[in-house]
Structures are given as structure tokens and as C-alpha cells.
Amino acid sequence: MRKLFLEKTILICFAAVTAFWGTPTPAADNEADYAAFISSLEKLPAKDFSNILIAELNEYLRRFPEAANRDDLHFKMASIFSDNKNQVESFFAHLQIIYFYPNSKHLSVAQDRLRTLLIQDNKFKAAKDKVEAILNPEILEDTREGRHFSFLRDAHEFNIEAIAKMLINSCDQFLRDFPGSPKSEEVLFWKAELLAKDQQYERALAEYMKVTYLHKQSLLVTASKLKMAELFTDRLKMHQNAILTLEEFLLEFPDDPQAPYAQLRMAKILEQEKKTYLEAINAYTAVAKRYPNSVEAVPALFESARLYEEKFKEYDQAIRVYTEIVRDFPKDLKAPYALAEAARVYEKRMSDYFNAASVYYKVYGLYPESQIAAVSLYAAGEIYEKRLKDFQKAIEHYRLVVDKYPNDELAPKASSRIEKLSKELNK
DSSP, rough: HHHHHHHHHHHHHHHHHHHHTTOOOOOOOOOOHHHHHHHHHTOOOHHHHHHHHHHHHHHHHHHHHTOTTHHHHHHHHHHHHHTTTTTHHHHHHHHHHHOOOOTTHHHHHHHHHHHHHHHHHHHTTTTHHHHHHHHHSSSSSSSHHHHHHHHHHHHHHHHHHGGGGHHHHHHHHHHHTTTTTTHHHHHHHHHHHHHHTOHHHHHHHHHHHHHHHOOOOOOOHHHHHHHHHIIIIIIOOOHHHHHHHHHHHHHHTTTTTHHHHHHHHHHHHHHHOOOOHHHHHHHHHHHHHHHHHHHHHHHHHHHHHHHHHHOOOOOHHHHHHHHHHHHOOTTTTTTHHHHHHHHIIIITTTTOOHHHHHHHHHHHHHOOTTTHHHHHHHHHHHHHISSSSSHHHHHHHHHHHHHHOSSSTTTHHHHHHHHHHHHHHHH
């Protein structure tokens, strides 16, 4: 019985703090009569009737959205949460007071209580600086819609997990109260993000879809489509739906800044989830062809070369892609690594030691400032020494390591190899 009572108590508290701004329902009750009813409830023992009082305060606020004493009743509700040590509900309710009633006589008390919660409760400490920044807002909205929107925007930005469910309900309340609002698209998007963080993936997907269907001209459509694709493949394991969503994105928004990412994401799904490796190679290659100036272009080509090597054993094709990276993106930071990968394939996969050594040397020749220049020179020296038995060439490459990169950790090893091979040559 006690457990049932506690569960009912929690549900009543939750409903009270998250849904108090609903569209007024037609009722015969006079505002003054309802206020008198609440006043009578307040006189009853708090320990027995506080949850009922919260529910009725909430109902009053729903019925009479233009009531002059809204801030007084909202503050009463927040105070009950505070007195009952319901920290999360108290935080949420007092934060609403800051936004909804900027001229209320209760503002300073609400601010002080929020500051106390920020210090005492670990659930809010991560957002302490952000919340404190709005405790004395300089710019105030002059409409109920504007104040509610500002509250949702900032509360979402605070990223406090404990209030996520209440914030979702507050988003719903905004959408019910202001159905024609131009701000609805943003609220829908925030709601979808909150649902996804709360692991309500199906509901989150539906909200992202709602943005794309009901707000087609919104700037949030592209972001929503990408979020849909992520949910489809990462959470719902509906990989074909993710691919179709990304294809739609690329068809509708080929010049969007996120288009290269969408193409790369599709390639990864084709490889990792669908296991259609040839399609994946084509999708990776398309990133570089369609979006050569994107940050995704070179990494996509690396993935393409890797698949040629690992899945198809087409080593010549892998080398071709690596060398194309150097040809088409010579100034990219990954270009020397592409050369080193080509050399590795020659050496490890094809046992073509002459070309392997030649390409390793090329890393140094084209990119002497690269972090792998010394390593590549040493690798070339080892191939000449151990595979090609050309000790003179090996010494030349080891000597370059010592002369050009004396502070590199390989310099002492190269010096040791020079000494040993010189003795061999003298013999």
C-alpha cells in the first residue's frame, strides 16, 4: 500500500510541474471560486494533502492561463516541491518562474533557491555556470509564447539529464498551446533530441520525421534527416531505412555542407551493416569524386583502399587508390601516410621489396617534415639490408635517418646498423 501511495505521489508531482500551461478547457468554474477552493485546500494538513494541492494548482493554471495571480500559485507549487525535498521538480519549477514571470515579487526567492540547488545537488553542478548566467536575464520576452520558448531553448542547452522527461512534456505543452507558432519546428527538434537521449528512439524518430514533413522549408530539415539515419542504423537496426534516408538527403540537398558526411555515413553502413563491400567501395569513392574539398574525401579513399586489400585481395587496386590520394591531395596531412600504406602493401602483401623500398623512400623525398619520414627511411633501409641484401643502399638510408633526424628515437638504431653493415662490407 505504501509503495502504491509513493508511486501515485510521484506521478502527481511529475504531472504538476510539467504540464501546467495547457490550453484552457471550457469549464463552468469561476476563477474566483477555483481560487477559493485552492485556498481551502491549503488549510488542510500538508503531509496528507500536498500532492492533491499540487495537482489542483496545476489544474488552475491550465484553466486560467491569463490569471493575474499565476505567479503566486506557481510559486506555491515550487515551494511545496522545495519543502518536500523534491529537488528535481523544485529546480524545474523555480527555473520556470525565472522565465515565465520576470516581474514577479517571488523572483529573488526563486533565484536564491536555484543557486542553492546548483551548489548542493550534483545533478545540476555540470550546468552551474550556464544556469547562473540566466538567473538575472537582461533580455526578456514580452509574450507568454516567447517566454516559454526561451525557457525551452535554455533548459535544453543546459543538458541536465534529470529534467529531460519534464522538458519533453514542456515541449509538448508548447506545441499544444501555440500550434501555429513559427518556433514549433525548433521545439519539435529539441523534443526529438531529448527523446533520443532518453532512449525513446521510436518516439524520437517520429518527431524528426515530423520536422521533415510538417516544416519542409525549415533549416532543421537537413539535420533531422541525418538524425533519422543515425537512429535507423545505430539504435533501431533498420539499416536499409537509413540508406534510403541518406539517399534522399543527397538527392534533395547535394550542396549541403553535411552532404559529404551523409555520403560517408552511407558507405559505412553498406560496409559494416549490409556487408556489400563493392557498393561500399563505390560509395567511399563517391565522397572524393563529388566532394573533393571536404574533410571526408581523403579518409573515404583510405577506407576504399582498405576494402580492396582486405575483402577482395586486389592489392594493385589498393595501391592505385593510395597513390591517387598523393596525386589528387598532395598537401593533405594524410598524404604521406597513404604513401606509407602503399609501401606496406608492396612489402607485406606482394613481396615486391624493390617497389616497397622505393615508395618508403618517397615518403621522405616528398614529405621530409612528416612525422613518419624517419620511420619510412628506416623501413627502406631494413628492406635493402634484409630482403635485397644491398648493404650499401641500406647504409645510405640509415645514414639519412642519422643525419636528417638525429633526435629521432630510430637514430641510434640506424647508427648501430651502419656500424654493423660497414664491417660486413669491409669483410
